[in-house]
Amino acid sequence: MRQCRQCAAPAAIHMRQHRLAFCAAHFPAWVVKQTSRTIRSHRMFGHSERVLVAVSGGKDSLALWDVLLELGYQADGLYIDLGIDAGDAYSATSRHKAAAFAAARPDTRLIIVDIAACYGETLAEVARRKRDIQRPCAICGLIKRHEMNRVTLEEGYPVLATGHNLDDEAATLLGNVLYWQSGYLRRQWPVLPADETGLARKVKPFHRFYERETAAYALIRGIDYIHAECPHAVGASSIAHKQTLNQMEHAKPGTKMQFYINFLRAKKEGLFVPFEDEQITLNTCAQCGQSTTAEARCTFCRLWEV
Amino acid sequence: MNVVYREQSWQFDKPVKVTTLLRRIDVLPESVLVVRNGQLVAEDQTLEPDDEVKIVDVISGG
Numbered sequence: 001m002r003q004c005r006q007c008a009a010p011a012a013i014h015m016r017q018h019r020l021a022f023c024a025a026h027f028p029a030w031v032v033k034q035t036s037r038t039i040r041s042h043r044m045f046g047h048s049e050r051v052l053v054a055v056s057g058g059k060d061s062l063a064l065w066d067v068l069l070e071l072g073y074q075a076d077g078l079y080i081d082l083g084i085d086a087g088d089a090y091s092a093t094s095r096h097k098a099a100a101f102a103a104a105r106p107d108t109r110l111i112i113v114d115i116a117a118c119y120g121e122t123l124a125e126v127a128r129r130k131r132d133i134q135r136p137c138a139i140c141g142l143i144k145r146h147e148m149n150r151v152t153l154e155e156g157y158p159v160l161a162t163g164h165n166l167d168d169e170a171a172t173l174l175g176n177v178l179y180w181q182s183g184y185l186r187r188q189w190p191v192l193p194a195d196e197t198g199l200a201r202k203v204k205p206f207h208r209f210y211e212r213e214t215a216a217y218a219l220i221r222g223i224d225y226i227h228a229e230c231p232h233a234v235g236a237s238s239i240a241h242k243q244t245l246n247q248m249e250h251a252k253p254g255t256k257m258q259f260y261i262n263f264l265r266a267k268k269e270g271l272f273v274p275f276e277d278e279q280i281t282l283n284t285c286a287q288c289g290q291s292t293t294a295e296a297r298c299t300f301c302r303l304w305e306v
Numbered sequence: 307m308n309v310v311y312r313e314q315s316w317q318f319d320k321p322v323k324v325t326t327l328l329r330r331i332d333v334l335p336e337s338v339l340v341v342r343n344g345q346l347v348a349e350d351q352t353l354e355p356d357d358e359v360k361i362v363d364v365i366s367g368g
Contacts, residue, residue, distance in 0.1 A: 002350045011348040013339075024346055058366055168367060215339055215364040219346055229366060238367045246336040246365075 013216045016253035024220045031217045035067045035205050042191050044203040045159045051075045052157040054148050055101075055110075057094025059218040059225045060163030062101050064206055066221060068161065069105060075161070076109040077102055080147050082140060083115060083122030086231035094226040101223065111155065113147050119304050126303060136232050139303065146300040149290060152200035164204040167211035170260040171241035186272045189264070197282040197291035210256065211242070307353055311338075311361035324349045327359075337365050 002011040004023035011021035022030055038044070045051055051068060055061040055077040068075035079098040084091040095112065102110035116122045121129070123143065127136040152160040169188070176184045194201040206214055218225050233239060248255045282291040285298035292298035307318040309327065316331060324340050324347060335349050341360045342353060353359055 002348050010351060012346040014348040014350070021348060059364075060366070167365070171367065211366070212336065212339060212364045215362065216346060219339065219341065219362065227362070233367060236367065239365060242365050242367065243334075243337070246334050249336045250334050 012220065013213070015210070015213065017210070017249075017257045028217055028220055031063075031209070031213065032067050032070050034208065035064075036071055038190075038208055039071075039203075039205050042203070044161075044191055044205060045073075045201075047073065049074075049158045050156075052111075052152050052155065052160050053077050054144075054160060054162045055079050055098045056163075057097035057226045058163070059223070060165055060168075060206060060211070060214045062097070062163075062223050062225050063214045063218045063221070064161060064163040065101065065108075066223060067217070068205070069108065076111065076157075078111045078113070078148065078151055078160075080144055081112060081114045081116075082143065083124065084230065084232065085122075085124070088228060088231065090226075090228065090231055093228070097224055097226050111151060113151060115143060115147075121304070129306070130303070137236065140232065142300055142303065146288075146290065146298070148202075149198075149200050150288070153198065157200070158194075159201045159203055161203050161205055163206055163214070165206045165209050165211045165214050166256060166260055167242050167245070168238075169204070169207050170245055170256045171238045173260055173263055174241045174245060175237060182272075189267070195291075198284070198289065199291055208257075208261070307355050307357045307359060309359040309361065312363070318353075319355050321352050321354055323352050327353060328361075331361075333361065338363055 002014050002021045003009065004011055004026055005020055006026040007023060009023040009025070012024040013027055014021040051073050053061060053065045053068065053075050055065055057079070065075055065077055077098060079095055081091050081095050098110060102108055123136055123140055127139050130139065148160055173188060176188065190204045190207040192199070192202040245256050245259070280293065282293060283295060284290070285292045285294070285301055287297050287301040290298055307322070309316040309318065309331070311331065311333065318327070325335060328335050328338070328349070339362045340347050340349070341362060342357050
């Protein structure tokens with residue numbers, strides 16, 4: 001029987017790609033230590049900086065928030081309520097999970113942005129009006145990116161952390177390679193720096209963990225997260241890419257990790273022109289003040305035009 | 307042994323290794339975690355007939 005590297009007790013998790021196993025008592029400490037190492041090696045943020053964690057009520061973001069608090073960071077949460085219902089009260093349930101997590105940790109703060117209250121429509125309503133019911137994920141992404149950036153800047157946080165794990169990053173990479181999205185490939189990196197045009201610094205401290213590991217951390221730590229998948233994510237290409245990568249991982253452990261980590265290494269060695277060197281003209285949105293490639297108002301502000 | 311996964315359940319009356327169980331119900335070990343009597347277990351462990359087993363999906367995204 002496989003044993004814990006630390007104490008030889010029966011293993012709760014075996015990470016074949018690392019040839020490493022831990023029991024439930026020692027696995028969380030390993031996750032915390034690895035996260036600390038990732039934050040330092042990529043100079044994501046320091047202990048004097050307040051961190052805003054984008055939380056969805058899911059395992060990755062709540063686990064990240066928990067780990068940052070364990071590491072002693074002043075980490076607060078941001079939940080964006082898109083009013084997704086689809087018969088299972090998805091947003092209401094995930095919002096409740098995030099709020100319950102925060103309530104159990106009185107030293108933290110949870111900022112909630114209710115999109116319908118702020119802008120007059122839920123995600124489903126705006127998607128219907130835009131005749132984009134088949135593709136609400138694109139609108140969801142647009143809303144979340146805009147609001148995460150806005151709140152981070154308005155509330156004075158120097159950095160926004162998201163719970164993206166290695167499976168998320170590898171699936172994104174596979175999608176971008178399959179369709180040769182060179183612009184996205186140039187931008188994919190665990191740290192996106194702040195810039196003078198009004199983009200907040202964004203970091204991904206979990207980008208080296210497999211999704212299985214963040215789920216195991218959440219289960220062992222007793223974090224109550226939403227298990228249900230977003231109803232709009234059914235059939236999403238990112239999930240299909242994750243399944244494909246997991247089949248490859250099953251046949252050859254470490255495939256996902258090599259695919260993603262070697263991509264980062266190749267970028268560091270100059271495979272792509274750094275995105276900072278790209279000549280993209282960014283303007284300031286006349287309505288919200290955020291940076292945009294559009295000439296007058298950004299795509300987010302135009303979304304609410306009736 | 308009662309095994310629950312995605313609102314489906316299976317019964318096994320003999321000891322079975324986690325990897326064997328997952329193969330029988332056609333689930334990739336990379337995409338799930340296995341919880342026995344409330345405790346996470348690695349894939350090489352053997353599940354006993356009186357165990358309550360829950361299989362938890364780990365893939366999310368959209």
